[in-house]
Amino acid sequence: MSKNKNEYLTTGEFAKFCGIPKHILFHYDQIKLFQPEIVKENGYRYYSFRQFDTFSIISALKMLGMPLKEIKKYMDERDPEKLVNLLEEKSNEVDKEIKKLKNTKREIESLKDLTLNALSVKYNIIEPAYHKSMKALCSTFMDNVNDNSYPDFLTELIAFRNNSNASMIDFLGASLTIDNIREKRFNSFSFLYTKTNNTDKKNNTLVRKEGWYLQVYYKGSYQNIDEMYTDIIQYAMEHQIKLGKHAYEEYLIFEIGTINRDDYVTLILVEIEGKPQLD
The missing domain is CATH 3.20.80.10 (Regulatory factor, effector binding domain)
Structure with a gap:
């Protein structure tokens, strides 16, 4: 480990820093999607602050509905061209989801108006x-x-x-x-x-x-x-x-x-x- 111990965090500390439960880090480590920077002989695992950006990318892709298996494949092979293609694909998916949500909101507002009208007559x-x-x-x-x-x-x-x-x-x-x-x-x-x-x-x-x-x-x-x-x-x-x-x-x-x-x-x-x- 680096002499600057403040640069590293235990699994619990890094999980708290990211606002997630520890078991997520354990799972990501197990499937080799996101692993600690240092693993000591006694099994203790340490993450660095520099890894936060990588974890944030994984979290963003997961939020967009991308399966962990696909996220791992991208992370293992990522380059600027693949990033552009991925973002374009996810942008289209978000547009479709926004359209779906707008339709749902329209349906909700319509039903609300119908019900209010029915209660006022x-x-x-x-x-x-x-x-x-x-x-x-x-x-x-x-x-x-x-x-x-x-x-x-x-x-x-x-x-x-x-x-x-x-x-x-x-x-x-x-x-x-x-x-x-x-x-x-x-x-x-x-x-x-x-x-x-x-x-x-x-x-x-x-x-x-x-x-x-x-x-x-x-x-x-x-x-x-x-x-x-x-x-x-x-x-x-x-x-x-x-x-x-x-x-x-x-x-x-x-x-x-x-x-x-x-x-x-x-x-x-x-x-x-x-x-x-x-x-």
Whole structure:
């Protein structure tokens, strides 16, 4: 060992200096990734302050998700050209991770806004409302002739989420025809949709037309939504409102937001032909 003992640190001291547990240094030593500068005959190991930079490089590469085996290979063969290639590769990986994190943040903010909106409205009140057109990425056309079972719906939902890259917390809506509502086929959806800024694929882009709708923020279990649709049809008859061809359900508070299904909140929009006579 050098006469300047202050230049060297024991395994425990070097681990503390680096802010890591000692077992990491033991492991790195064992796989010959990062070894002490001095090993005495009695087995005592000593690291020098000069080794901190090397350890920092290993830590940075590990933080970027590089396996220890690859880190060792790079450290054994490193040169400036290999460093540039490695940094370019890791820079691309970081860009992809940033994009993924931004998408996750968007999903979180969107779900938060949906939930806050659902908590601020009055529930189970039917009223005419004017809505602007809405663009959405929709699923393939579903069999809306028969009253599909929940497993059928779930199968279509999973396929749609996979195909549209929508997550479990992304906004989700469904469309069904007024005819199916009148026939009490409430599980016979025409298609599912999720809001998106991507309108390049015209065949997969739904535009919900601008105009008047009968609107209700339905609070309750989906098993009882038929009662709300019965009330909507009755409301239209009493107010001499002619319904259009389509209705939309948008799920604002659902499984991820509450343990009680009676607290689910679904925005129901039913098309109206023409402008209703408002009181």
